[in-house]
Amino acid sequence: MKKFLVPLMALLSLTGQAQRPQGPTDRNITLTGTIVDRDTGTPLEYATFVLQKADDPSVVTGGITDLEGKFSVETTPGIYNIRAEYISYTTYTQDNQRYIRSTDLGVIRLGLNVEELEAVEVVGERTTVEVRLDKKIYNIGKDITTSGGTVSDALNNVPSVAVDVEGNISLRGNENVRILINGRPSALAGFGSTDALQQLPAEAIEKVEVITSPSARYDAEGTAGILNIILKREKTLGFNGSVNTFIGYPTNSGLTANVNLRSDKFNLFNTTGFRYRDAPGNAFFDNTYTSGSFDRIIEDRDTKRLNRSFNTNLGLEYFFTERSSLTGSFFWRFSRDRDLTENATQRFDQAVLQSRTLREEDQEEDDKSYQFSLNYRNNFNDEGHELTADLQYSIDGETSVALIEERNTLPDDRLLALENVDQTQDQKEFLFQADYVLPIGEAQFEAGLRSNLEQQITDYRLDSLDQASGNLVINEQLTNIFTFDQNVHAVYTQYGNKLGKFSFLTGLRLEYTQLKGKVDTEFDLSELEDLLGEDVDLNFDKDFVGLFPTVNLIYELTDTENISLGYNRRINRPRSWFINPFPSRSSRTNIFQGNPDLDPAFANAFDLGYLKRWDKLTLTSSVYYQLESGAFERVQEPTGETTTDGIEIVRSIPINLSTNQRYGAEAAVLYNPTRWLRINSSFNFFRFVTEGEFNGVDYGAENNSWFARFSSKVTLPAKIDWQTNAFYQGPNQNAQTKTEGIFSVNLAFSKDIMKDNGTILFNVSDLFNSRKRRSFTQTDFFTSDSEFQWRVRTITFSFIYRFNEAKKRNGRGRQGGDYDEEGGEFSG
Structure with missing residues (x-):
């Protein structure tokens, strides 16, 4: 220590x-x-x-x-x-x-x-935290519980961040968080979806920036804030790298390699990974209905998810001078998934079993992503005078085919439904960004611009069995092509200075947003418009202009203690699946329908923080408040239709509610009493109040919730590391659904071998197999008591080999020591 x-x-x-x-x-x-x-x-x-x-x-x-x-x-x-x-x-x-x-x-x-580096190799085993005017930076250290895991697994160990059982990421309990890779939207992050993060290896991460009060430099998207994932790039001269292989149960195997070749004139880097994983899950639903042929339906669901993925990121940085360079990189990701779901259903009327059915869904999905990037950087001097420019083009193509068959198992084996779903999503994104930084004495002026152009085309086709003819026919009501364009242009400027113990950073960002939607279908659009409402335009072209001010202040009480205050205005733009007006369904009885009348939501957020650092302990804490207008909420309502066997069909649709207020407080303690024991824990409490109504129904709700995590890392005899991570997500509630708390524990052991060039690891994810979501939904027309488990307990063995690379470079490498601005150590 x-x-x-x-x-x-x-x-x-x-x-x-x-x-x-x-x-x-x-x-x-x-x-x-x-x-x-x-x-x-x-x-x-x-x-x-x-x-x-x-x-x-x-x-x-x-x-x-x-x-x-x-x-x-x-x-x-x-x-x-x-x-x-x-x-x-x-x-x-x-x-x-x-x-x-x-x-x-x-x-x-x-x-x-x-x-001397050999004497401080333990640096790379710890994660450090830095506090800046507009962010907290967690430099990822040797977290042995995520070896063989994904980026999503690693994020679940970062304070303020939570990843639920389905892989959805939230920041301080708010899922509207913007995910960036190396400071930019990226195909590596899945274009706003979190699916890609569940395929990228955790070993590729160098640090994570938790930006709860973003400065004007950042895109205003994401009312919760921003998570910026910085990938590793070795800065040491010569050829070096590491290889990580792993195997686990249920079937989970893969290989990840990080290699780097650097000279005085260029830096060639590559990260390549392959994964083969079977992730079984299950769910249970007990539903009651006030109308229809059955008053109670029980569903028992088992899912097998087979994922095969390959990704590689290859780049070359060329140094024109010591101060200027041009970096070109190419990223390619390919995945082939197969999900097989069996849903056994029992139907009751007046507590008497009327029928049993078995629904089988066999879905295959191919996903290919490409990204080309150019980055120019010129450091005019050592005082921070800098110009950067980025050009990025990304392509993502996803094709999925699902065959769905449902038949009776009681009282007969009659075929009830046979459907074939064929969906293709093609997305393109173009990004240009330039930033200029000019120091003025102790002060700093910054300005920049960004253009981000996105287009997504969703081609959805549903073929359903015609019981009369026995043939599959196109379902014209659901088959469609939906084209969605989102174009955002922005300029910003900001100014910061330090006056004695007082530092400030103020900025203003201007963003122009254009949302365009186009529907191509054989279905009568008037019927769809009647279903959505009279004023809904299915082919729309909207634009919004917004000003987004930011103010961040820090006052240093002492060299080891400070308080901070931040204010920023943010926007939540609806994604394409929230706007696509055509229903898609997860079952015959439940459909999801987008709302083309959905507008962006805007939020004003305030954050008051306090940091105190002692000899062996660091405390970070904050209280925060956010007021969001036009907040999104998914509501469920009856469609008035039933299936051929008399089950009422329920629709889920996103709407703009009037307001959503969030209050919260969080604290994190980083404690390193000795070299052999490192402890950290964090706690986050939040409350939200929602007000608004839709179709005459009041969806106002109030809810308190919290989550906490605890991590300890102990060095046992024979230099064996033992790490335990525990996480508890408190219960929460919205207008229609109550969700119970979720507790989970990850356990891991590691041992360095081969003169510290190799490491063997054993870890168990979800030790008690308790990471399950239990929810209860109640409306005027039905109730649902459910339990859902995305992935069962997983056991993994890993081996890491490092060549020409000391162990401590798993941490910050050449970037410096263990402390950064108002920082402290964080046991990773």
Whole structure:
């Protein structure tokens, strides 16, 4: 532990030894400069600059660098021995330097000390947290519970973030979170869906930025905030990398390789992964109805999900000079899935079993994603003067075919339904972004622009069995082609400064949004419009102009304690499946229908934070409030139609409710009492109040909920690491549904072998097989008591081999030590 406290101890030592120069203040001089990494030019925060009197070594003064690697030390004229120090770097020294006036020492470049790096290899095993004006940054360390896992698994261990049983990601209990990869929307994140994140390997992540109060630089999308996933890219010269292989039960195997070749002129990097996984799940529904042929229906569902996926990300960064570079990268992902679902149903009338049916759905899905990216970066100087430009083009194609058969098993084996669903989704996205940063003394000015053009074409066809003829015929009511365009153009500017202990960052973003929808079908659109409402336009072209201000403030109470205040305005744009007016169904009795009349929702959010860092403990906390207008809510209502065997068909549709208020508080504790024990825990409580009605029904609701996580990592004898992660999602409720709490535990052990170049791991995900969602829905026309488990308990064995790469580079590598701005250690 003490290795991590070197910068802090150095500062305390300097403070204790420093002797304030005597005499008039006008005789004092100031020495300034910047300390950076010699190879990458990265500013080194919390590096120490030491001044020692050449003729009296007992007189020592100095200071510590800030976020930008800058230091400023006041002293008296004289002759000094100077040195610049940073953990794991070679010390820079100059003796007998004469300073008679204030002097800027310029840029001091420090190189890595390889021998010292071996002594601090534990750095890479821990995750560190940095607190910036507009975000918290969690540098992913050696989290052995996610070895062989996915990006979704890794996100579930990040404070403020929760991933539910279906892989949906929420931030502080709000699922409207924007997912970015390396600061940009990306095919790697699945174009707003979380499916792709369940296929990318967790080992590809370097750090996750939790941005609950985004600055004007970021897209205003996502009322909850932004999760920015930064992928690994080694910065060390030479050829290096790692390979991770794993196998598990139920069937779960794969391989991930991260390799890097870097010279003075270029950096070639690649991440490639293959996965073969069978993820069985199950569900149970007990439904009661007020009308129809049956008053109670019980469903017992088993699902087998076979996933085969391959992804690769290949890139080359070319350095024109030490300060400018051009990076080109290509990403390709291919997956082939097969889901087989068996649904056994019992139907009752007056508590008497009337019939039993078996519904089998066999679905195959192919998904291909391509992404081409260019990034230009020019660091004009070491003070942060910078220009970046990004160009990105992404293509995603998804084809799924499902054969659905449902027949009686009691009182006969009569065929009830035979359906064939054929759906193709093609999506294209073009992104251009440019950002310019200009330092002005201690202040910083920034401006930029972004254009993001998206188009998604959904071709949906349903063939249903005609009982009279015995043939499959096209269902004209559901077969359609829906084209959805979303174009967003934005410009922004922001300004930040630090005045003593007070720092601020203010900005304004202007966004123009265009939403266009076009329907192509043989079905009579007037019937569909009557179903949705008189004022609904199925072929629409809407535009919205919005101003999105942001204000972020930090006041440093002491060097280890601060308070922060943030305000921002955000937007939630409806995705295509929320707007597509044609019904699609998960069963014959339940359909989902998009609402083309859905408009974007807008939210104003406030966040008040407090951070305190002690010797072995770090506390981060905040309280927050959000007011969202036109918030989305999915409601269920009867369609007035029944199936051929007399079951009422229920529709689920998203609507704009009037308001949604969220109140919350969260706290995270990071505690590292010894080298062999590392503990972290977090707690998040939130309350929301919804007001609004639809079709004469009041959907207002109030709900309190919370989630908590606990993680401990213990080093056992023989250097075996034992990690336990526990998570509890508290109960929650909306206008129609109550959901019980969910508790789960992940357990893992690891051992380094082969002179620390290899690691073997064993982990169990969902140790008690308890990650199940239990819900109860009640309306005027039906109730549903259900239990759903997306994936059963999983056991995984992994082996990691590293070549030309020290173990600590799993963490921050060349980016610096264990502390960042107002940061602390976080046991990963």
